[in-house]
Structure formats: structure tokens, C-alpha cells
Amino acid sequence: MTATTAAPLPLQSPLESPASPPRNSSHKPVNLTRVFRWIYLTLLGIFFAVPMLAMARFAFQSVPVALLTPDKLFTGWSIEPLMNALTDTQALNAARISVTLAILSILINLVLLIPLAIVTEIKAPKLRPVLTAVTLLPWVVPPIALVVGVSATFRASAPWFLASIYSLVPFYALWALPFTYRALDAGLQAINAKTLYEAARSMGASFTTTVFKVLLPNMRASIVAAATLTAALVLGEFAFASLLLKETLPTYLVNFQRSDARGGLALAIFILILTALVIGISVRLMRKRGLNISSTGL
Amino acid sequence: MRQRITPDARLGLLVALPFLAFVALFLIYPVVVVMIASVTSDGEFTTESLQKALAGTYGKGFANSIILALTTAVIGGVLGLLLALSVKGLERPRWIHNTVNSWSAVASQLGGVPLAFAFIAAIGTQGIITKIFMNLGIDINEFGVSPTGFWGLVVVYLYFQIPLMFLVTLPALNGLRPTWREAAAVMGASPLRYWRKVGIPILTPATLGGMLLLFVNSFAAYATAYVLNPGGALVPLQIRFLLQGNVISGEEDLGYAIVTWVIILLLSSLLLMTYLQRRTLRWTAS
Numbered sequence: 001m002t003a004t005t006a007a008p009l010p011l012q013s014p015l016e017s018p019a020s021p022p023r024n025s026s027h028k029p030v031n032l033t034r035v036f037r038w039i040y041l042t043l044l045g046i047f048f049a050v051p052m053l054a055m056a057r058f059a060f061q062s063v064p065v066a067l068l069t070p071d072k073l074f075t076g077w078s079i080e081p082l083m084n085a086l087t088d089t090q091a092l093n094a095a096r097i098s099v100t101l102a103i104l105s106i107l108i109n110l111v112l113l114i115p116l117a118i119v120t121e122i123k124a125p126k127l128r129p130v131l132t133a134v135t136l137l138p139w140v141v142p143p144i145a146l147v148v149g150v151s152a153t154f155r156a157s158a159p160w161f162l163a164s165i166y167s168l169v170p171f172y173a174l175w176a177l178p179f180t181y182r183a184l185d186a187g188l189q190a191i192n193a194k195t196l197y198e199a200a201r202s203m204g205a206s207f208t209t210t211v212f213k214v215l216l217p218n219m220r221a222s223i224v225a226a227a228t229l230t231a232a233l234v235l236g237e238f239a240f241a242s243l244l245l246k247e248t249l250p251t252y253l254v255n256f257q258r259s260d261a262r263g264g265l266a267l268a269i270f271i272l273i274l275t276a277l278v279i280g281i282s283v284r285l286m287r288k289r290g291l292n293i294s295s296t297g298l
Numbered sequence: 299m300r301q302r303i304t305p306d307a308r309l310g311l312l313v314a315l316p317f318l319a320f321v322a323l324f325l326i327y328p329v330v331v332v333m334i335a336s337v338t339s340d341g342e343f344t345t346e347s348l349q350k351a352l353a354g355t356y357g358k359g360f361a362n363s364i365i366l367a368l369t370t371a372v373i374g375g376v377l378g379l380l381l382a383l384s385v386k387g388l389e390r391p392r393w394i395h396n397t398v399n400s401w402s403a404v405a406s407q408l409g410g411v412p413l414a415f416a417f418i419a420a421i422g423t424q425g426i427i428t429k430i431f432m433n434l435g436i437d438i439n440e441f442g443v444s445p446t447g448f449w450g451l452v453v454v455y456l457y458f459q460i461p462l463m464f465l466v467t468l469p470a471l472n473g474l475r476p477t478w479r480e481a482a483a484v485m486g487a488s489p490l491r492y493w494r495k496v497g498i499p500i501l502t503p504a505t506l507g508g509m510l511l512l513f514v515n516s517f518a519a520y521a522t523a524y525v526l527n528p529g530g531a532l533v534p535l536q537i538r539f540l541l542q543g544n545v546i547s548g549e550e551d552l553g554y555a556i557v558t559w560v561i562i563l564l565l566s567s568l569l570l571m572t573y574l575q576r577r578t579l580r581w582t583a584s
Contacts, residue, residue, distance in 0.1 A: 037384040041394070044381060048405065048457070051416035054426045058419040065424050112320060115313040124310030134321055136572070140565045141329055142518030144534040148541060148557045149328025152335065170324045177321075236410040238521035239534070243541055250411050254525060257415065265419065268412035276404045283400045 052272070059265035082266035085256070091267060094252035097165060101248065102234035105172040106227045109180045112173075114223070117184040118215055122197045135178040143239040146171065150244075165246050172237060176230040183229070183282075186291045187222025188215075221289045225282035232278045235271060329561065336554035351555035356536060360559065363533040366448070367516040370455040374516075375509035377456065378463020379501075385464075386471050399468075402461035409458040409515075414525035417454045418445050446527040454522055459512050466511055470504030470578050500581050507574035510567045517564065533560060 058065075062076040085091055120127040141149075150171070154162050161167050193215055200210040216223075238250040249271065257264025336347055352360060385398045420427045421438065422445050431438045442449040474497060482492040520534040528535065533556065540553035 033387065037388055040380060040384050041388075041398075044377070044460070048401070050427065051413075051420040051457070054420035055412075055416040057426060065426055065429050068426070068429065108320075112317045116317050119310055119313045123306040124314075126307075127310050127314055130314070134318070136568060137321065137325055139514060139568055140561060141325060142520075142560075142564070144518060144520045144537055145557045145560050145564075146325065146328060148537060148553050149332040150324075151541060152554065153328045153331050170320070174321070174325055232407055236407065236412075236521075238411050238524070242521075242524070243538060250521070253411050265415050268415045272408070272412045272416075275407070279404045279407060280400055283403050287396070 052269075055265050056269055059262050059269060062262075079266075081260075081262040082270060084260065085263040085267040085270070088256070088263070091249075091252060091256060094247055094249045097247065098235055098249035101166070101168055101172060102231040104166065104169045105176060105234055106230045108169065108173040109176055109226070109230060110223065113177070113180055113184055113226075114216075114219075117181060117188060118193070118211060121185070121188045121193045131181060135181050138175045138177055143171070143175065143237065144243075147240050147243045162244060165248075168241060168244070168246060168248070171240055172230075172234050175237070176226075176233050179229050180226040183222040183226040183286070184219065186286070187219045187289075190289060190291055191215075191218045193218075221285050222291070225286045228278045228282035228285075232275045235275055235278075332554045333558050333561070335551055336558040339551065347551040347555035348558065351552055351559055355531065356533075356552070356556060359531050359533045359536045362531050363517055364563075366451060366455070366532065367513045369452055370459050370516045371509045371512035373452065374456050374459030374512050375463050375505065378460045378508070378512075379467050379505055381460060381464045382467045382471050386468070398464070402464045405461040406458050406465055409455070409519050410521045411525055413454065413457060414445070414522045417450070417457075418526070421445060421450055421453070446530070451523065451526065451530075454526065455516050455519065459516060462515060463508050463512055466508040467501075467504055470501060473578070473581060474500060500578070503574040504578040507571045507578065510571040510574070514564050514567050514571075517560070 059081050060077050060079060062078065063072050116127070116131070120131060150162070154167070196214055196218070197210055200214045201207070205214070235249060237248070238254075241248040242251045242254075253264060253267055253271065256267060336351075337343055337345060339346065350356070381398070385395055388394055417425075419425055421443055422428065423439065428438055428444075438444070439447065441447075443453065444450045445454070478496055479489075479492055482496060483489075487495070518534065520538075523530060523532055523535060524538070528538075537553060537556055537560075540556070
């Protein structure tokens with residue numbers, strides 16, 4: 001494995017060279033490296049764009065692919081499938097449930113993690129390794145594994161819990177833990193929380209005043225970033241909801257698509273764009289503060 | 299000795315306890331119950347279920363899932379690293395860096411139902427790419443590039459694996475200081491030698507760590523695989539099969555055993571990844 005992973009680098013290395021030592025700095029070299037880079041980026045761009053365009057065509061153009069010829073490329077387009085999907089009462093219901101789940105998961109995470117992140121940073125740095133280890137756990141136990149444990153335990157001991165749609169909330173909060181903590185921690189590091197805290201305290205501010213008037217207002221960007229990433233996760237989570245037989249937006253989407261193929265794809269595009277916007281917002285927000293967002297939570 | 303619990307430590311405990319209790323109740327407790335159930339039968343220790351989980355159809359499932367995860371980790375890892383190298387080297391259009399960065403944050407999270415739909419529309423039997431290649435006289439489904447074939451699944455997974463690799467290797471690439479390259483050049487090292495002696499040794503742990511993360515990510519992926527081919531012989535799909543009550547009597551513990559193996563596999567991959575990450579940080583931490 002080592003051999004395969006190292007392979008692309010030597011190929012890349014001679015190409016990298018013109019940028020560095022002065023000997024290659026003639027005025028207008030046909031910069032091969034640049035050309036290769038652009039070719040590669042273009043190919044990847046096509047790879048990322050084509051499935052989305054194919055889905056959009058299927059959803060919004062009512063010409064079956066078997067009958068699609070170049071001259072029919074621009075006929076039969078309409079956004080009716082999307083309108084059908086968005087006026088479907090069950091879809092709206094599922095969307096409302098997903099949004100509620102997202103809001104509750106965000107709240108749980110923020111309530112648990114904001115105090116913890118602040119105290120860890122300014123008072124108890126010893127908690128840091130514990131937090132780092134715990135926030136790795138959701139990677140170790142993916143939804144598909146945890147759902148087995150949850151059925152084995154809560155189904156017998158607390159059936160009323162699993163019967164409720166809100167039983168999804170703690171688990172969604174759990175999988176959002178890693179990047180929520182990363183975002184909050186990055187925010188605290190960036191404002192030099194410990195120094196700020198000590199300065200405020202030495203000027204006579206109480207602990208609560210310091211937290212609410214100094215630290216929290218400065219953490220707004222990371223809080224919003226954490227919230228939007230959590231929302232994106234909840235809007236896309238399928239495995240857990242599906243195996244616990246809950247109807248959320250993603251699980252409804254699969255059923256809906258079976259009855260209305262084009263409407264299902266239109267709805268999928270709608271959800272994709274929504275997710276992309278939500279994540280895009282949080283990336284922008286963090287970057288404005290010079291922070292790099294960790295959407296992976298690592 | 300007397301005042302071992304300082305006010306600071308007490309505050310730390312106060313905020314850490316609800317968090318740890320939350321994680322213990324909803325994550326540790328179910329996992330521990332499953333793991334214990336997987337090694338006991340009627341109150342006695344036995345590895346029978348664990349062995350069964352790696353035999354027959356389920357063993358095949360593990361083999362398939364591991365091969366799929368390795369393939370997408372290596373291909374996605376190489377392509378993602380190349381993406382990071384390409385973007386890092388391009389300084390001129392300023393938008394390119396931000397665009398690829400934002401897009402990767404989005405695409406690395408897209409492994410779900412909508413992604414599966416998109417690829418069905420592209421490379422499914424009625425897909426537009428399938429049709430285009432048909433017109434050129436090539437049946438891509440014959441090469442396993444269909445949503446239900448192995449290579450089709452690889453292509454779909456690459457859609458979120460490449461951006462994920464980009465996100466995890468970019469910090470390491472940014473840690474390669476230009477001064478090192480200049481120093482090497484001043485001392486007369488060729489670029490090739492610089493990469494062989496400095497660049498690659500520093501990037502290797504980050505690259506391997508990123509690939510391990512991709513491995514974990516692909517192994518645990520469920521939604522995409524389920525929508526494309528619910529009956530496929532992959533571990534996550536087999537877990538669903540068992541969970542929905544399709545068990546022969548006497549094999550109730552099989553699901554627990556499979557989950558135990560999954561957790562062991564993912565945990566060891568992630569531990570190895572953190573170790574490699576720490577080695578990377580030694581050089582690239584600012």
C-alpha cells in the first residue's frame with residue numbers, strides 16, 4: 001500500500017520544480033505544470049458536475065433518455081416535478097420533522113458543548129485530551145452499528161423512547177459532536193479566550209458577565225457554523241432513521257421517489273442545493289474570521 | 299494534599315459530567331451491551347458468534363466491504379492528494395482556492411440518498427452517460443460501471459472520498475514550508491531530491507492517515523449503497539437484513555457479532571490514523 005500511495009508524488013515532483021529555484025525563470029515558459037493542473041481540475045470538475053446535471057435533466061425534462069437526440073435537447077423542460085414535490089403534504093410533513101430534529105440536535109449540542117469548550121479553554125485544560133478522544137467516538141460507531149445497539153437496549157428497557165420520532169435527536173447530536181466541538185474550540189482559540197477572560201476578570205467583571213458579555217458574543221461565528229453543519233447532517237441522515245422506521249426527509253425521499261420518479265429527483269436536487277447552501281454559509285462565515293472549518297470534525 | 303479538588307477542577311467536572319453522561323447513555327451503553335452480547339451465550343463466554351460472523355455470506359460481506367473501502371480509499375486518496383497539490387500550486391485565479399475548498403466541504407458530506415439518485419440518472423441503465431457511451435458502441439455496464447456493479451459503487455463513493463481527502467491533506471501540504479525547499483535548493487539539492495528526502499517523508503503519514511479516514515468513511519457508508527442496491531453483499535446492508543428480523547433461530551447474536559467486528563476494525567483504523575496525524579503535526583504544526 002505504501003508503494004501505491006507514494007507513487008503519485010515523484011511524478012508530481014519534477015513538475016513542481018519551476019516554481020522554486022531561480023534557474024527556470026525565463027519570461028514566458030510554456031508552463032506545463034500549470035497546464036496539467038488545469039486539465040486535472042477540469043476533469044474533476046466534469047466528474048462532479050455530470051451526475052448533478054444528469055439528475056437535473058431527468059427531473060426537469062420530460063423526454064425519456066431513449067428518445068433523447070441532439071435536436072430534442074431543449075424541449076420538454078419544466079419545473080412542474082419540483083412544484084409537485086414541494087406541494088406534497090407528506091413531503092412537507094417530513095421536512096417539518098427534519099427541521100425540528102435539526103433544531104433540537106443543535107440545541108442539545110450547544111448546551112452541552114459551549115460550557116465545556118469554554119471551561120476547558122480557560123479553566124481546565126486537562127479536559128482537552130478527554131474531549132478529543134470522546135469526539136472521535138462517533139467515527140468509530142457509525143449509525144449503522146449504533147442502531148443495532150440501540151435496538152438491543154432501548155427497545156426493551158424504554159420502548160416509549162424509541163416509539164417517538166424525537167428519539168433520533170440524541171443520536172444526531174452525537175454524530176454532530178466532533179465538528180461542533182472543533183468549531184467552538186477554533187473560535188475560542190482565535191479570540192485568545194484565556195487572555196480575554198483574564199483581562200475582563202482583572203477589571204472586575206464577574207465570571208458570568210465575562211462569559212455572556214465577552215466570550216459568547218465573540219463566538220457567534222463558530223456557533224452559527226456548528227449549527228449549520230449540524231443542520232446539514234440531520235437533513236441528510238438516512239441510515240438511522242430508516243432502520244428505526246422513522247419518516248424524516250431523507251427516508252421519505254426514498255419512498256416518494258418510488259411513486260414519483262421525477263418528483264423524487266427534483267426533491268433530491270432541492271435538498272442538495274439546500275445542504276450546499278447551508279454548508280457554504282458556515283464555511284464562509286468561519287473563513288471571514290480567518291478560521292478553517294473542520295467539516296470532518298478531525 | 300488536602301485541597302486536591304480546586305474550584306477550577308470542580309467547575310471542569312460540573313460541565314464535563316452532563317456531557318460524559320450523555321455520551322455514556324446514548325453511545326457507550328448500547329455499544330457495550332452489544333459487545334458483551336456478542337461474546338456470551340446463556341451467560342457463558344463464547345466466541346462462536348464472532349467466528350460465525352466472519353464465515354459464509356457474512357465473511358463474504360466483510361471481504362466485499364473491505365475491498366470496496368480499500369479501493370475507494372487508495373484511488374480517492376491519490377486523486378484527492380493530486381487535487382490538493384494542483385490547487386495549492388495555482389495561486390493566480392484567487393477564486394480557485396476558495397471554490398475548491400467550499401465545494402469539498404459540501405461534497406464530502408453528500409454521501410446520501412440524493413447522490414445515489416444522481417448517479418442512477420447518470421450511469422444507470424436509463425442513464426445519460428450510459429446512453430452516450432452506447433451511441434459510441436461501448437456498454438459501460440459491461441465493465442461493472444453500473445450503480446449496482448463494483449466499479450459503479452467505487453465511482454459513486456469517489457464523489458465524496460476525493461473531497462474528503464482534499465480536506466484532510468491540505469493542512470499537511472500547507473505545512474510544507476517554502477523555506478525548506480529554498481534551503482534544499484541553496485544546498486544544491488535537485489527538486490527531485492528535495493521531494494525524495496523532505497517532501498515525501500513529511501507528507502507520507504498525512505497521506506496514509508487520510509486514506510485510513512477514507513477507509514473508515516467508505517466502510518460505514520450506508521445510504522448510498524442501500525439506495526443503489528439494497529440486496530448487495532456489503533456489511534452495512536447485511537446488518538440491516540439481520541436487524542429487520544431476518545434471522546434463523548439460534549443466530550440472534552450474529553448481528554451483535556458483526557457490529558463488534560465493525561467497531562474493532564474502525565477503532566483500530568482510527569487509532570492508527572491519530573498516530574499518523576500526530577507524526578504529521580510534529581512537522582507541520584505552526
